[in-house]
Amino acid sequence: MVCSEVIAGIKNIFGAFEALSAAQIYADEIRIKIEARFFKGTCLALHRMFSSPVMMLFASDERKDAGKFVVNCVFVNLKKCQWVIVSMDIPQEAAYFDSLAKSIYSSSLFEREIWEMFGIEPKGSPDLRRLRLHDEVWPKENYPLRKDFQKMKAGGLSDYKFDRVEGDGVFEVPVGPVHAGIIGPGHFRFSVAGEPIINLETRLGFSHRGVEKLFEGKSVFEAVRLSECVSGDASFAHSLAFAQAAEKISGVLTPKQAAYLRGIFLELERMHNHVNDIGGMAVDVGFSFPSAYASVIKEGILHLNKKLSANRYLKNINTVGGVSVNLDKDKQRMLLDSLKYIKKDFNQLIRILYSSVSFMDRIDTTGALRRKTAEDLGVVGLIGRASGIHADLREYFPAVHMVYKEARFKMATEESGDVLARLKLRIAEFNESIRLIEEFTGRLIEGREINIHPELKKGSALGYAEGWRGPVLYWLEIDASGLIRRCKIVDPSFLNWQGLSYAVLGNIIPDFPLCNKSFNLSYSGGDL
Amino acid sequence: MLQILKNRILKGVLTRDIEPAFSGAIETAGMELRSLIRKRFGRSLHIRQLDTGSCGACESEIISANNPIYDLQRFGVNFVASPRHADALLVTGPVSKNMFIALKKTYEAMPEPKFVITCGDCALNGGPFKDSYYVCGAVKDILPVVLHIPGCPPSPLQIISALNAFLQNT
Numbered sequence A: 001m002v003c004s005e006v007i008a009g010i011k012n013i014f015g016a017f018e019a020l021s022a023a024q025i026y027a028d029e030i031r032i033k034i035e036a037r038f039f040k041g042t043c044l045a046l047h048r049m050f051s052s053p054v055m056m057l058f059a060s061d062e063r064k065d066a067g068k069f070v071v072n073c074v075f076v077n078l079k080k081c082q083w084v085i086v087s088m089d090i091p092q093e094a095a096y097f098d099s100l101a102k103s104i105y106s107s108s109l110f111e112r113e114i115w116e117m118f119g120i121e122p123k124g125s126p127d128l129r130r131l132r133l134h135d136e137v138w139p140k141e142n143y144p145l146r147k148d149f150q151k152m153k154a155g156g157l158s159d160y161k162f163d164r165v166e167g168d169g170v171f172e173v174p175v176g177p178v179h180a181g182i183i184g185p186g187h188f189r190f191s192v193a194g195e196p197i198i199n200l201e202t203r204l205g206f207s208h209r210g211v212e213k214l215f216e217g218k219s220v221f222e223a224v225r226l227s228e229c230v231s232g233d234a235s236f237a238h239s240l241a242f243a244q245a246a247e248k249i250s251g252v253l254t255p256k257q258a259a260y261l262r263g264i265f266l267e268l269e270r271m272h273n274h275v276n277d278i279g280g281m282a283v284d285v286g287f288s289f290p291s292a293y294a295s296v297i298k299e300g301i302l303h304l305n306k307k308l309s310a311n312r313y314l315k316n317i318n319t320v321g322g323v324s325v326n327l328d329k330d331k332q333r334m335l336l337d338s339l340k341y342i343k344k345d346f347n348q349l350i351r352i353l354y355s356s357v358s359f360m361d362r363i364d365t366t367g368a369l370r371r372k373t374a375e376d377l378g379v380v381g382l383i384g385r386a387s388g389i390h391a392d393l394r395e396y397f398p399a400v401h402m403v404y405k406e407a408r409f410k411m412a413t414e415e416s417g418d419v420l421a422r423l424k425l426r427i428a429e430f431n432e433s434i435r436l437i438e439e440f441t442g443r444l445i446e447g448r449e450i451n452i453h454p455e456l457k458k459g460s461a462l463g464y465a466e467g468w469r470g471p472v473l474y475w476l477e478i479d480a481s482g483l484i485r486r487c488k489i490v491d492p493s494f495l496n497w498q499g500l501s502y503a504v505l506g507n508i509i510p511d512f513p514l515c516n517k518s519f520n521l522s523y524s525g526g527d528l
Numbered sequence B: 001m002l003q004i005l006k007n008r009i010l011k012g013v014l015t016r017d018i019e020p021a022f023s024g025a026i027e028t029a030g031m032e033l034r035s036l037i038r039k040r041f042g043r044s045l046h047i048r049q050l051d052t053g054s055c056g057a058c059e060s061e062i063i064s065a066n067n068p069i070y071d072l073q074r075f076g077v078n079f080v081a082s083p084r085h086a087d088a089l090l091v092t093g094p095v096s097k098n099m100f101i102a103l104k105k106t107y108e109a110m111p112e113p114k115f116v117i118t119c120g121d122c123a124l125n126g127g128p129f130k131d132s133y134y135v136c137g138a139v140k141d142i143l144p145v146v147l148h149i150p151g152c153p154p155s156p157l158q159i160i161s162a163l164n165a166f167l168q169n170t
Helices: A003-013 A037-048 A105-118 A211-215 A220-227 A232-250 A258-281 A289-307 A329-354 A357-363 A371-377 A379-386 A402-406 A419-441 A491-502 A509-519 A523-527 B001-013 B020-041 B057-065 B097-108 B121-125 B156-170
Strands: A020-028 A029-034 A056-062 A068-077 A083-092 A097-098 A122-125 A170-175 A189-192 A197-204 A458-468 A470-476 A485-488 B045-051 B076-079 B088-092 B113-117 B145-149
Touching: A003 A020, A003 A029, A003 A037, A020 A122, A029 A037, A029 A379, A037 A068, A037 A083, A037 A097, A056 A105, A056 A470, A056 A485, A068 A105, A083 A097, A083 A458, A105 A122, A105 A371, A105 A402, A170 A289, A189 A509, A197 A491, A197 A509, A211 A220, A211 A485, A220 A232, A220 A470, A220 A485, A232 A258, A232 A458, A232 A470, A232 A523, A232 B057, A258 A289, A258 A329, A258 A402, A258 A419, A258 A509, A258 B113, A289 A329, A289 B001, A289 B057, A329 A357, A329 A419, A357 A402, A357 A419, A371 A491, A379 A491, A402 A419, A419 A470, A485 A491, A491 A509, A491 A523, B020 B156, B045 B057, B045 B097, B057 B156, B088 B097, B088 B121, B113 B121, B113 B156, B145 B156
Parallel strands: A029 A083, A097 A122, B045 B076, B045 B088, B088 B113, B113 B145
Antiparallel strands: A020 A029, A056 A068, A068 A083, A170 A189, A189 A197, A458 A470, A470 A485
């Protein structure tokens, strides 16, 4: 789709629309610059045209050079494999914009984020509570992502206000931030009447580390290592999305060999996490044998990662311009041999699970997230696919994931949206990953180059990768000397946490760990 | 049930399955650890793990240390659900401001005698996050830390060896 078609489409729905400028900067990225008064109407039009949630909504601070903030809103057009980015200027004297939250729910969390980080008010938003900068420890009017922010200024602290459910026999069960298991920190507040959960409010932000600010001022080569620490179990997907953003800006075409290798490692990461989650579901219903079995398979894959790349979590592989690890003939053979064992063990694991009636009974219809709810919330990735949302960047974006098209990647989806659907989806994706790795390995050619040194220039771009949880998005803006001015990260967990709050409704609290594990979202990826 | 029994018999004992040399290392380090724990803690060392903002990789490795291949539990190390049951607190992550109070409260909830171990580079000094506006800094400035397990993340074997070396020297 070219620019003019998109603009005509918007005009069709939103008559008053006028663009200040519109350009197709990269083949997969269209940017439309508009006046602030058209922002809401344009976003609503794009939301309807592409039936896309708000994939990203973020601000950047350009007050020093131009006396303004810039707010960007990103939509995805899956059919045409394109990202459409709407941006507007907000003068620093009048730092506010029209909230989208009442019309497009998926923008609500992003708006709260812009408010707490930049102090730009989304006017008319129903909820402006802070997400990550907790009121108990961070005084008001400290906006850390503003460029002139130096140090926290002391000021008044307050308390967070939870939603309250009131009525006869309603009671609250607060859980966290310290949980019973070996797991990240988060606070869950259940409102319960009798056994079923009638409301779950999730308060996160406990592992907020100010990651986006840390990216600023770093060179892209240094920052690619930092991106691996954003979410430790998806470090490869994160560094891949980051590297792709930087590569797009520099205009470097990564060698095909690197694309195959990236595919192999991305799928290995998916495999060890999927099998871990399958084991986790078993352990959360007290079915310990298959869970131990799954952890052995996971250990096998981690050990394989280590032998292939010298790192169990696939760190230090991605570079801007390619990868730093090649697989010679011996390693390829070892990889293919190991996959055979893994496949055999995995099939056994599934047989054990499927032959247990009580296990299957427990997960069937539990924690169902309906498609309509998932769409409204903007749920993405694996959780979305389990609820019937057909979206997988590996299928739709062959421009970057070109090798997936070659390997005839087949997207798996489920319809029912319950724990069973998420289990089935993981099984299907695990098997598909094995097939993909075999395909990619078969296409490797020895002696080909695996990275190109990029010439950096000023610019901005959106990088993306379909990690095991879903799309990992990196918006990157660098200056002429190759230093980062702004890096906005969206981990799939950020929007999917909302999905969990709806999936558990009507279920009993003892099933919460099971629902939670079937989502297995990242605390650190969502909290940044 | 039949599937389970069949797999149980076919798989055998997994605790020494990866590579002979590697399994040997786990076994030697582990047995040493067990005898030290017997000497110093009666039967077992109970650890409460606390994430103060880690990326999740350290947690993943600590969980891995409990899988049937390493099986830390057979050497007498148990991970417990409550700080009230714990001898040691194992802290991961750079301390996020939001977790500062939770960290202190968890430590206070533990019965004496108690000690604190940090795991992973972030917990030592903030690691890659040390310059952040939202990180309180090293765990050792907040609580008395007696042992640090280095790595990003430390592998299960490194965790076992570090515990071992520590118990030997105290």
